[in-house]
Amino acid sequence: MTRLEIDTDYLAKRLKHFLEIPSPTGYTDNVVHEACRELKRLGIKFEITRRGAIRARIPGRKQNPARAIISHLDTLGAQVKSLKDNGRLELVPIGHWSARFAEGARVTVFSEAGTYRGTILPLKASGHTFGDEIDELPVGWPYVELRIDARARSRAEVEALGIDIGDIVAIDPQPEFLDNGFINSRHLDDKAGVSIMFAAMEAMMREKAHPPVDIYFLFSTAEEVGIGASAVLTPDVAAMVSIDNGTTAPGQNSQEFGATIAMADQTGPFDWHLNRKLVQLCRDNDIRYQKDVFRYYRSDSASALASGADIRTALVAFGIDASHGYERIHMHSLRSISELVTAYALSPVEIARDAEDLGPAKGFTHQPTQEATQQLSPKVEISEDEMNPAE
Incomplete structure (x- = not known):
């Protein structure tokens, strides 16, 4: 086995702390600084791009072909579309999420004058006033508004507060960590992925692990709007694994336990050889896993390829259950993926030719075409102790 032991207390602490820091896309400076402080505390060198993406590196015995792990620090949110005559705010979403999950949310408005608290409400919010009409209101962003917790009864009074069109609105996460390992919160996408990466890095630094090649831990700041990893990679990186959520909805094979290996998303299949390696690492290291295909999903991997990265x-x-809403995950999955990250980081390089951008056909990979032979592989089961880590 190559996987390292994960400190789940550290993982949970990191997740709780990152959830406390509002970071909708476009307002990520504070969470970037927090991630940098923790990288410095761990003794890991890093660089930051102009827009705040972080590139941290744990040096390997060789520089090439380098590997990368990536998650994103930004979350869903909203933005002020207009100041309404009734003193409330019209909103547009940051990222793709339904106004169904916005209704009733407590929020923070970031204006140049300072922050204000408020609540997102449907246009008809009082049953005592509208009766059954509140249940007949359509679902959508045009049918909600933000009520500011300040003297704001007109557009003029809102302007006097210093609130303006374009101001960023952060949605409260409302996290709850249960003793049986379940975690409920908004923005687990992708604060959980960020915390997984920190747990893996903590294990590597604690064990003084030396990977065979350089491994970069990358943090993007605009994944929710489709930009993601487009400007944080180095030319040395030959392979990149994104850490993000997998939906456990009907028709999907993802689970809240173990690691879900995505075989494809809406941009097409992921790399055949890299996926095969990850699956084999799960088998060799007794990490529970399952495979899935996502039809309405993009990740940092998609933005990297779209930007021209080969x-x-x-x-x-x-x-994750109820993605982009009131989300739920389990610590078993977070630990499993953290273990997989360490196993991947410490595993030998199998495709030496990837060290070069271009080269001859010699050394290029092959995919099997011969007739399959029946074989059985061990299946990793979850124990009761793993499901209830606090017991």
């Missing part, structure tokens, strides 16, 4: 990509997902 790299192998994969996506490892923690199973």
Whole structure:
């Protein structure tokens, strides 16, 4: 086995702390600084791009072909579309999420004058006033508004507060960590992925692990709007694994336990060889896993390829229920993926030719075409102790 032991207390602490820091896309400076402080505390060198993406590196015995692990620090949110005559705010979403999950949310408005608290409400919010009409209101962003917790009864009074069109609105996460390992919160996508990466890095630094090649831990700041990893990679990186959520909805194979290996998303199949390696690492290291295909999903891997990066990509997902809403995950999945990250980082390089951008056909990979032979592989089961880590 190559996987390292994960400090789940550290993982949970990191997740709780990152959830406390509002970071909708476009307002990520504070969470970037927090991630940098923790990288410095761990003794890991890093660089930051102009827009705040972080590139941290744990040096290997060789520089090439380098590997990368990536998650994103930004979350869903909203933005002020207009100041309404009734003193409330019209909103547009940041990222793709339904106004159904916005109704009733407590929020923070970031204006140039300072922050204000408020609540997102449907246009008809009082049953005592509208009766059954509140249940007949359509679902959508045009049918909600933000009520500011300040003297704001007109557009003029809102302007006097210093609130303006374009101001960023952060949605409260409302996290709850249960003793049986379940975690409920908004923005687990992708604060959980960020915490997984920190748990893996903590294990590597604690064990003084030396990977065979350089491994970069990348943190993007605009994944929710489709930009993601487009400007944080180095030319040395030959393979990149994204850590993000996998939906456990009907028709999907993702689970809230173990690691979900995504075989494809809406941009097409992930790299055949990299996926095969990740699956084999799960088998060799007794890490529970399952495979899934996502039809309405993009990740940092997609943005990297769209930007022109010629790299192998994969996506490892923690199973999440009600994605982009009131989300739920389990610590078993977070730990499993953290273990997989360490196993991948410490595993030998199998495709030496990937060290070069271009080269001859010699050394290029092959995919099997021969007739299959029946074989059985061990299946990793979850124990009761793993499901209830606090017991």
